[in-house]
Amino acid sequence: MAPSVTGVLTTPADSPNVRRAGRYRPWRSPADQPRYARPALLAVTALAALLFFWRIDQASFHGFYANAARSGSESWKAFVFGSFDPASTITLDKLPGFVWPQALSARIFGFHAWSVALPQAVEGVLAVLVLYKAVRQWAGANAALLACGLFALTPVVAGLFRTSVEDPAFTLLLICAAEAAQRAATTGRLRTLLAAGIWVGLAFQTKMLEAWAVLPALALVYLLAAPAPLRRRLAHLAVAGAVMLAVSASWIALVTLTPAKDRPYVDGTTDNSAYSMVVGYNFLNRFSSVGVDASDTGSIQAVRGGGGGGGSRHGLGGTSASAGAAGTGGAAGTGSGAGSGAASAQALAARAAVLGGGGGSDGGWGKMFGSAVASQTGWLYPLAALSLVFGILWRGRRPRTDRLRAGYLMWGTWLAVFFLAFSAGSVGGHTYYMGVIATALAATSGAGLVAMWRAYRAGGRGAVVLPVAVAATAAWAAWLAHPFPTFRPWAVPLSVAAAAVAAALLAVGRVPRLARPRLAAVGVAAGLLAVVVTPAAWAVSVLGGGSGGGMASMMGSVGPTARGGGLAAAFGGGAQREGRHGFGGGFGSGGGSGFGSGGGYAAFGGGRHGTGRTGAAGGGGGGAFDGFTGSTTLTASQQRLFDYVSAHDGGASYLMATSSWSTASPFILATGKEVMPMGGFTGAVPSPTLARFRQLVSTHQLRFVLLGGGMGGGGVGAAAGQSQGGGAVQSWVRQACAVVPPAAYGGTAAASSTAPDLGAFGGGLGGGFSRGASAQSLYLCGGDA
Numbered sequence: 001m002a003p004s005v006t007g008v009l010t011t012p013a014d015s016p017n018v019r020r021a022g023r024y025r026p027w028r029s030p031a032d033q034p035r036y037a038r039p040a041l042l043a044v045t046a047l048a049a050l051l052f053f054w055r056i057d058q059a060s061f062h063g064f065y066a067n068a069a070r071s072g073s074e075s076w077k078a079f080v081f082g083s084f085d086p087a088s089t090i091t092l093d094k095l096p097g098f099v100w101p102q103a104l105s106a107r108i109f110g111f112h113a114w115s116v117a118l119p120q121a122v123e124g125v126l127a128v129l130v131l132y133k134a135v136r137q138w139a140g141a142n143a144a145l146l147a148c149g150l151f152a153l154t155p156v157v158a159g160l161f162r163t164s165v166e167d168p169a170f171t172l173l174l175i176c177a178a179e180a181a182q183r184a185a186t187t188g189r190l191r192t193l194l195a196a197g198i199w200v201g202l203a204f205q206t207k208m209l210e211a212w213a214v215l216p217a218l219a220l221v222y223l224l225a226a227p228a229p230l231r232r233r234l235a236h237l238a239v240a241g242a243v244m245l246a247v248s249a250s251w252i253a254l255v256t257l258t259p260a261k262d263r264p265y266v267d268g269t270t271d272n273s274a275y276s277m278v279v280g281y282n283f284l285n286r287f288s289s290v291g292v293d294a295s296d297t298g299s300i301q302a303v304r305g306g307g308g309g310g311g312s313r314h315g316l317g318g319t320s321a322s323a324g325a326a327g328t329g330g331a332a333g334t335g336s337g338a339g340s341g342a343a344s345a346q347a348l349a350a351r352a353a354v355l356g357g358g359g360g361s362d363g364g365w366g367k368m369f370g371s372a373v374a375s376q377t378g379w380l381y382p383l384a385a386l387s388l389v390f391g392i393l394w395r396g397r398r399p400r401t402d403r404l405r406a407g408y409l410m411w412g413t414w415l416a417v418f419f420l421a422f423s424a425g426s427v428g429g430h431t432y433y434m435g436v437i438a439t440a441l442a443a444t445s446g447a448g449l450v451a452m453w454r455a456y457r458a459g460g461r462g463a464v465v466l467p468v469a470v471a472a473t474a475a476w477a478a479w480l481a482h483p484f485p486t487f488r489p490w491a492v493p494l495s496v497a498a499a500a501v502a503a504a505l506l507a508v509g510r511v512p513r514l515a516r517p518r519l520a521a522v523g524v525a526a527g528l529l530a531v532v533v534t535p536a537a538w539a540v541s542v543l544g545g546g547s548g549g550g551m552a553s554m555m556g557s558v559g560p561t562a563r564g565g566g567l568a569a570a571f572g573g574g575a576q577r578e579g580r581h582g583f584g585g586g587f588g589s590g591g592g593s594g595f596g597s598g599g600g601y602a603a604f605g606g607g608r609h610g611t612g613r614t615g616a617a618g619g620g621g622g623g624a625f626d627g628f629t630g631s632t633t634l635t636a637s638q639q640r641l642f643d644y645v646s647a648h649d650g651g652a653s654y655l656m657a658t659s660s661w662s663t664a665s666p667f668i669l670a671t672g673k674e675v676m677p678m679g680g681f682t683g684a685v686p687s688p689t690l691a692r693f694r695q696l697v698s699t700h701q702l703r704f705v706l707l708g709g710g711m712g713g714g715g716v717g718a719a720a721g722q723s724q725g726g727g728a729v730q731s732w733v734r735q736a737c738a739v740v741p742p743a744a745y746g747g748t749a750a751a752s753s754t755a756p757d758l759g760a761f762g763g764g765l766g767g768g769f770s771r772g773a774s775a776q777s778l779y780l781c782g783g784d785a
Helices: 037-053 063-074 076-081 099-109 114-138 141-154 153-158 168-187 190-224 230-248 250-257 275-282 284-290 318-324 341-355 364-369 370-393 403-424 431-458 460-481 491-508 517-543 557-567 600-606 636-647 661-671 692-696 726-736
Strands: 656-658 675-677 704-707 777-780
Touching: 037 063, 037 114, 037 141, 037 517, 063 076, 063 099, 063 460, 063 661, 099 114, 114 141, 114 153, 114 168, 114 403, 114 431, 141 153, 141 431, 141 491, 141 517, 153 168, 153 370, 153 431, 153 517, 168 190, 168 403, 168 431, 190 230, 190 275, 190 403, 190 600, 230 250, 250 275, 275 284, 275 777, 284 403, 364 370, 370 403, 370 431, 370 460, 370 517, 403 431, 431 517, 460 491, 491 517, 517 557, 557 636, 636 661, 661 675, 692 726
Parallel strands: 656 675, 656 704
Antiparallel strands: 704 777
8 A cells, every 4th residue: 555645745835824923034934834945945046046147148049039129129019019120020920928028128228148138037037936836835845945956957947048039938927827726726716716817828928829738737726626616616717718818819819900001010921910820830830740731821831841741842851952962062152062962951951940840850759758858858757757656646545625636637737738749749959948848847856756755754665666766867867868978977977876875775764773864864865966966967057167068059958969059959869969960060071061151050059149160161150040149249241231221221211121031130139220021030921022012112211122141031932922922022123123232332242241151951941041042132222322
């Protein structure tokens, strides 16, 4: 029979929260918590703050999203609609909720790398504190402290809250929703459940339909555990669901009800619909690998390769790969030319994965156990699994309202739903998606460790669960770390040794004549060390120092998967093994030329604000994918072009138009000027139409157009069949406008490019990677300069 775990909690979770007599001190624990609880929480929070805030002035920010932060800091219209550019011609391809804190920070402090990263670091600290509250009221202070420590020391969390993407705010908001739902399940109060619904609705503004994946978990905990009749529980859930739906749909309703002429075009769509962007482009497209078809939703489908056959259809397969094979660096390449056809095809797959597609390189159904994801997120898989199984088993005969069992069911359902969704859908190497997985793993593991310790002390068959969980978790950590033998090589031996010590001491602790409380306590401490030391070694690498130390990548990965820029995390594990392709280079032969010129690979994934690094072969770094990593300063050639256009714009509304977002990005980030990107993120969005573009030229609102180079340009709109899209616009520009001699703005005919060569990628992503597009040309439309 399973041991009784009555009194598992150090203190009753439902004790009144009465402060100790006397003046309040923030380091003094409330009366219902152990004396060490508040000081320990402050220590964990300080550690988390150190990981999140350390050198955030050098944190990588996402060049595509950062444009919206810069634009929102310049224009309130761009802020509300989440516009990519200050003139609000087109939105991001996401809902803008996550960008709003960044834009406000940039408006207050100025646009810098640290001001964009600041809100995410704050969100991380708040996430630790709210997680403590959520787990404490469920499983007690000790479990909450363990959960917060495990959460902060999970590698993906250390990287996540240094990254200017959607998931920091998303993770925080869902933790807030879980905390409110647990309180509602305890009290049965509708208003508390409504708060959970509002938090989920706000989370929808950051990651759209993914926020609704938490609903089964929240509904389950309230339905099972709330102290109210069934009919009232169902009614409360219905009302909370309606509130959640209203908050979720608020931005979509705003865009839908605003006339198209008064708002930016909705990126990711062919019909300028927020619904198409949310449901088709950002949801259904991600499940193309399991047969979901989004062709009738009005979304751009080129963004998702989705595994197997989808790639060829949307330019991610044969055509693009063969183009890469035919060239060895692009027709007008600035690379070293060392990439073979196979390397070019592999590079294309990597790029497709990072953009959010490429199901074939996404790891498929096993991606959650692959090295790329599990090494960032999954160190606690064995411990969390055993915690859930035995936590529920040991509470099996408790009353319906049993809080511990309800909590295990909530966090277990949370984990199962997100795990299944990420396994079936495309995550495209975005390790920062895994913040919600890390949250559930930490919460269940913290509660499970406390329950296992109590079961151990109670004796019987349950006593063996704790040492088994420690040994299994240490063994799993050794397996995850083995592809990276030179990264923190002391961590795995220390973990294995600590696990052996823990097993020995815990075994001795169950022998009546040898049992000593202190020996058992030391055994538990050794077991905790065995569990946490390896992921902690990866997480603290964001502080720098040692082999592989350094900043987190743009995709949120830390440790060896972040070295060389983090692109290796796009794969199921093989490509990121040390020495396979050489860190700091690329995927081209010689490790120096795979992406564009020299050190482009390093510059793309997390080079210091687009400065890049010099590759082992080929000309210097800093060029490749400048627009994607983001930079707050222009290069010398970009500055000369900017000065020329500014001096000759004739008072036009737009400084210039560009054939891709990544070509526009450096100018927007550095100056905040109104540069018009064409084609959206994929290059296949029909914005602007030819009629609209000609109107802007004829009314002298636009004079200059920069064609060529960048991502998402070259044949914009053509792959989507949009005859009035950017492809038609570019054709018209070449025919109707005059080329500005490069010498006029300090350039030369042979070296007029301000963006990297993407020729090796062929035509992928619906023409977004245009072969030979690196040589840029500036056009003057509608008059002499």
